[in-house]
Amino acid sequence: MVSNLAHSLHRAFKQLYRDQSGAGTVMSLFGLTICLLLGGIAIDSTNAWRNKELLSLTADVAAHAGAVAIAQGAKPDDIMDAVITATEFNMPEDRFGRIIKEARYDIALKNYDPDTNTFLLAGEPNAIEVTLRRNKLVNNPVPTFLLGLIGRYSWDISARSVATVGNTERCDASEGLFASNQIVLDGETQIGSNFCIHSQQSIAMNARNLFEKDSLVSMPDLTNCFGLCNSESNPGIRAQEVNLIMPNLRAFIQETKNAFSGHPLTDKAMFFFNNKPLSDSLSSLEEVGVTKQKLANPQKGMAVFLAKEQFLYLREYPQGLAYLVECNNQDSLLEIGTEPYSPEMKNIALITNCAIRFGENASIRGSLVITTSEQPENTIEVDQGASAGDPLNKCDPEQHSVIMSLGKVDIPASFARSNVTFVVAGDVQMSGTPGVEISMHKGTAIHASGSIGLSSRHSFQSCENSTGILLPTLRILRHVSPAKVARVNAGGVVAGDARIHDEYLETSGSDN
Numbered sequence: 001m002v003s004n005l006a007h008s009l010h011r012a013f014k015q016l017y018r019d020q021s022g023a024g025t026v027m028s029l030f031g032l033t034i035c036l037l038l039g040g041i042a043i044d045s046t047n048a049w050r051n052k053e054l055l056s057l058t059a060d061v062a063a064h065a066g067a068v069a070i071a072q073g074a075k076p077d078d079i080m081d082a083v084i085t086a087t088e089f090n091m092p093e094d095r096f097g098r099i100i101k102e103a104r105y106d107i108a109l110k111n112y113d114p115d116t117n118t119f120l121l122a123g124e125p126n127a128i129e130v131t132l133r134r135n136k137l138v139n140n141p142v143p144t145f146l147l148g149l150i151g152r153y154s155w156d157i158s159a160r161s162v163a164t165v166g167n168t169e170r171c172d173a174s175e176g177l178f179a180s181n182q183i184v185l186d187g188e189t190q191i192g193s194n195f196c197i198h199s200q201q202s203i204a205m206n207a208r209n210l211f212e213k214d215s216l217v218s219m220p221d222l223t224n225c226f227g228l229c230n231s232e233s234n235p236g237i238r239a240q241e242v243n244l245i246m247p248n249l250r251a252f253i254q255e256t257k258n259a260f261s262g263h264p265l266t267d268k269a270m271f272f273f274n275n276k277p278l279s280d281s282l283s284s285l286e287e288v289g290v291t292k293q294k295l296a297n298p299q300k301g302m303a304v305f306l307a308k309e310q311f312l313y314l315r316e317y318p319q320g321l322a323y324l325v326e327c328n329n330q331d332s333l334l335e336i337g338t339e340p341y342s343p344e345m346k347n348i349a350l351i352t353n354c355a356i357r358f359g360e361n362a363s364i365r366g367s368l369v370i371t372t373s374e375q376p377e378n379t380i381e382v383d384q385g386a387s388a389g390d391p392l393n394k395c396d397p398e399q400h401s402v403i404m405s406l407g408k409v410d411i412p413a414s415f416a417r418s419n420v421t422f423v424v425a426g427d428v429q430m431s432g433t434p435g436v437e438i439s440m441h442k443g444t445a446i447h448a449s450g451s452i453g454l455s456s457r458h459s460f461q462s463c464e465n466s467t468g469i470l471l472p473t474l475r476i477l478r479h480v481s482p483a484k485v486a487r488v489n490a491g492g493v494v495a496g497d498a499r500i501h502d503e504y505l506e507t508s509g510s511d512n
Helices: 002-018 020-071 076-090 146-150 249-259 267-273 283-287 308-313 496-511
Strands: 107-113 118-120 127-134 157-167 176-179 183-185 189-191 196-199 203-205 216-219 225-227 239-241 303-307 322-326 333-336 349-352 355-358 363-365 368-371 380-382 401-405 409-412 418-424 428-431 439-448 452-454 458-461 475-480
Touching: 020 076, 020 107, 020 127, 020 157, 020 475, 076 107, 076 127, 107 157, 176 452, 249 267, 249 368, 249 401, 249 418, 267 349, 303 308, 308 322, 308 333, 355 368, 363 401, 409 418, 428 439
Parallel strands: 176 196, 176 439, 183 203, 183 452, 189 458, 196 216, 203 225, 216 239, 303 322, 322 349, 333 355, 349 368, 355 380, 368 401, 380 409, 401 418, 409 428, 418 439, 428 452, 439 458
Antiparallel strands: 107 118, 107 127, 127 157, 157 475
16 A cells, blocks of 8 residues: 555656656655655654564563473473463454564573573573564564655664572571561561561561661562651661562472482482581480381481481480481470480481470571471470570580471571571561560571561671581572673583574574
8 A cells, every 4th residue: 555655646746756746746745755754763663662562561471470480490381381371461462463483483492691691502591582473484574654755664673681680699598587478576576697588478667676788678668668667767778669579488398308318319319418427326226116127227418207206205216317207286396305315316307297396405507497286276385495406605506406397387596596597487476585685696598488577686697607408499580681691511511402492593683
């Protein structure tokens, strides 16, 4: 239609050129044509810009959806589906036409190296690259209107977005309070350097708090920081809007439990037992009925299956072993340290389906405790006097203890003085210590899928000795602009799909 109009105008110009009496009309038509061209430039360029912005926004949203799927451990096909769904939701094909040439090229899982801002051609995918296009490659360029008068019938545009999942550099998972739901600080709290408080929902500060340099309070939306969330009421506070990708703690706890329940040892179990001694004598296990055949060739991390009564009768817990303790439905509470001279839990792993009560004599040093009980009440309760981690409060990494629970946890502050990490799929409540003006904590971390509540006064300081693989990984999504250069990784392995994808971009990306 536009070409017919151009042909008619051209023929009219010829006729008027031969007829001098139409000179004024020629000038008028010339002026009209100039106006149409200027209008075409304005209208068609604006339309192209609008489509470019919409395409870019859709690519960002789609890449974000793919990165979230990566962070959640989704399979490649599910990641692809998440990207395509987000793309279709923002730019449905029945309205905007086709914008993906071929999913296996325009949507690519990549291994992004943040240190060099490049893609590696092999390695575990941690990024998603999305390319959307309205051009001749998809037979869907953006049509022009008035610019067709000069032979410009369409615009070729495309947009590229890369989202990556990386570990946050703001906070150490071993130094902070991290909750999917609300965090409530009811008493005056002192937050030391490099200590983080993060909630994916909201933080309520109901008293005056003191913050040292390099500490951080964060949440996705700072309007959800309730109470006295300002530097006047909370001196030194540094608050930021941060959207952390927090792991599914229920799955994390189950995976850790499985890692310590079988043979051969998994990486997690090997990491935990690597620097721990194995007791020379296992006679206490023989005393409660463990067969000599089972104990004939003891190894670090060996799983010892015990009934609740057998575990309670142990006069000592031989070090370097994993104790798998089973409770029945009628008697589902495991009480540890309720009797004087109870044995110390040192350098062991305790995996149980029992709810746990740590009595006043309980002592947990360099150990891992996991309960998979999901009773409605607290799955871990602690009496005053029980303690975990470094009793001298000196951040001794060999005494670091990790306590995991699928249910709710209620603990006194004295239980977590130094080098203790809690990983809880429910809520955590920490109370103050009676008779103590302020409860001191060093190297304490709480990760909760529910809420975290602190009553009374507390002081949190960092130890700076992260325990790595036994801690939940806190990750963040970033949109990056990597160079269009791919590198072979240290192993010298090249991934064919990644190479094809890069070549494809180089040949088809000139329409940006």
